[in-house]
Amino acid sequence: MKLVAERLYLRDFVPSDIDAVHEYASSTEVVAHQEWGPNTIEQTREYIAGCVFENSLPERTTLELGAVLNDGRLIGGYRATLSESGTDAEIGYSLNPRYWHKGYGTEGARRLIEYLTTELHVRRIFATSRPENAASIHVLEKLGMQQVDLYRKNVLIRGDWRDTLVFAVEIKRLTGG
Structure with missing residues (x-):
């Protein structure tokens, strides 16, 4: 799978992505608001192996995609997990800090949402963030998402x-007739 945006594209992870993924997955900055990490190299290897396996399934319900600049540098990853019904999807993303505050997070997420809604006909997209992660909240708001809930002290x-x-956004479709 390859989803092309203006300055980057999203594609399935491949085994040779381990070093680039480990660069951001082992960063304390990247995982400060995450339940996972910072990764050891073995954890990153296991993650990539899991992504390669999941992405090989014909009826996959989770998309694990690398974010690659047009010059070939892998700068992060995106995930979309579809609900059983296929009408809802949760998205998430992690980028190498060297590429923060340049609009790549929004650009990649926007392209992923476009794919989910136009190709897979997802009607509701949601994402989560920690309240103190202002940059991620800003990305979600730029995507048209609004805060719909708050869970208190629910994640260790x-x-x-x-x-x-x-955060969530409902995708409204116009129908003829």
């Missing part, structure tokens, strides 16, 4: 119970 991250914000 490195010994601290943290809150979770839930």
